[in-house]
Each structure stands twice: as C-alpha cells, then as structure tokens.
Amino acid sequence: MRLSNSKTSKKNNKTVTVFWTQTNILLITGYLIILPICTLIVLSLLLPLLTASLLASLGTSYHSTSIPWIDDASECEHTGRSWSDRKCWDKEHNPMF
Incomplete structure (x- = not known):
C-alpha cells in the first residue's frame, strides 16, 4: 500500500517517480497565487498600526x-x-x- 500521491512509471527497467501530477501543479499554482495576496492583506492591516505608533512615539513626545x-x-x-x-x-x- 502506497501513501504517496506520486505516480510511478517503468522505463528501461527503472522506476521513475513523477511528482508533477495535475493535482500537484494546481495546488502549487493556487499556493503561489494566494500567498502574495494574503501577504499584501496582512501588511496593509499592520502597516498603519506600526506607522501610527512610531509617529506617535517620535512626533508627540x-x-x-x-x-x-x-x-x-x-x-x-x-x-x-x-x-x-x-x-x-x-x-x-x-x-x-
């Protein structure tokens, strides 16, 4: 019983493991699209908080x-x-x- 998602094929009496299945390609593509979007959302929420506290500590003291x-x-x-x-x-x- 295999727990791996990969497929194997036999060529010239060698077993080759194929990792680039359609499911893996879709998962990696989705991850690479979602990661920058989430990063921008988090930074856009945190940046005003950081700049406001930094300006408050420097500018009004x-x-x-x-x-x-x-x-x-x-x-x-x-x-x-x-x-x-x-x-x-x-x-x-x-x-x-």
Missing part, C-alpha cells in the same frame, strides 16, 4: 531641555520658556528638532 544661547531670565520668559537654575528651559522640546 516632548522633553525638557536647556537652551544654551539664552542666558538672561527676561529674554527666556519673553520667548515662552521658563527660567530655573540660571538656565532657560524649553519644556516642549521635540527630539526631532
């Missing part, structure tokens, strides 16, 4: 940093920043700046 070229409290407060520890602090500094 602000960090406090001192502004080294402002060394006067009045000039610092005039630009909307805060003066502390003899430094001008920008509380909305974007790291992408």
